[in-house]
């Protein structure tokens with residue numbers, strides 16, 4: 095049944111990558127999915143699975159190998175399934191860009207939030223959505239997800255578990271819904287995209303450290319937080335909401351900008367965020383001391399913290415953030431270290447179709 099055909103994908107973006115190997119396997123697909131993915135062409139639909147073999151400390155790769163036969167049998171029919179293993183950080187961006195340009199019907203991230211983040215970034219290039227090379231094409235490439243990461247926080251917003259069989263069922267239905275994507279600009283770098291949560295200061299610093307301890311599973315977030323606390327100082331920011339006037343935002347502990355609701359391995363940090371709302375939820379923690387986290391931890395996990403003193407929540411379409419101390423305030427997006435303030439965050443409403 096399987097025809098393997100290795101070929102290289104041409105680098106499409108500004109980041110020079112090792113050439114990805116794309117394994118193409120001819121497989122069948124259910125009529126539902128076939129119809130949903132490819133509405134107006136007789137060509138066979140193509141699904142590209144972008145697999146991070148090192149996700150969740152190597153478990154993502156092992157899980158993928160285990161479920162691949164099921165992928166083939168469940169999505170059996172008349173589609174083409176391409177499997178592309180990432181060779182290192184940022185590789186998924188290039189694979190995705192090339193897959194979209196070549197007319198893939200769906201690019202499916204297989205791994206954690208970091209892999210999903212890279213795949214989402216691959217949907218854009220030079221500040222614009224990547225387009226199919228075939229200008230006559232009447233369909234767009236959908237985003238899919240098989241969550242197999244350590245935290246897999248974006249999936250939690252939809253109530254999806256780290257359960258590949260459940261994910262394959264979802265993909266097999268082929269239903270698409272539009273989701274918003276956040277954009278981060280500034281710092282003299284090109285636009286950067288996030289689909290889940292971008293965050294600033296203590297949480298971003300904790301995330302930076304937790305990435306080094308992924309081998310400990312979800313415990314990495316606790317270790318990262320402890321390390322982040324060392325030498326931490328609340329800082330005064332100034333912010334500009336929806337291109338209005340600058341406002342002072344004193345003694346910020348952490349500022350979280352959510353398109354999805356969860357980060358840090360299940361913390362419901364932006365509980366009112368909804369990836370199809372056309373808005374971002376900004377939750378700001380101010381003047382927190384280390385013991386506030388211990389006292390309020392359960393509220394942070396269940397999303398009731400926004401009614402607590404020194405926590406505020408607002409809905410925005412854009413927010414610009416500067417720190418007044420110039421002390422190198424950490425910024426992360428979807429759990430990936432991005433750099434330091436200043437940055438501007440804004441929403442691109444309904445810009446991607448997601449298999450949901």
Ligand SMILES: Nc1ncnc2c1ncn2[C@@H]1O[C@H](COP(=O)(O)OP(=O)(O)OP(=O)(O)O)[C@@H](O)[C@H]1O
Nearest residue numbers: 149150181182183205206207208209243244245246
């Ligand atoms: N072949 C590879 N070798 C090493 N690192 C890789 C490789 N492919 C991707 N990566 C990097 O691995 C990082 C983590 O991957 P991923 O998010 O899938 O798993 P995770 O960190 O365990 O899950 P989560 O982000 O949900 O906690 C990503 O930032 C990605 O850049």
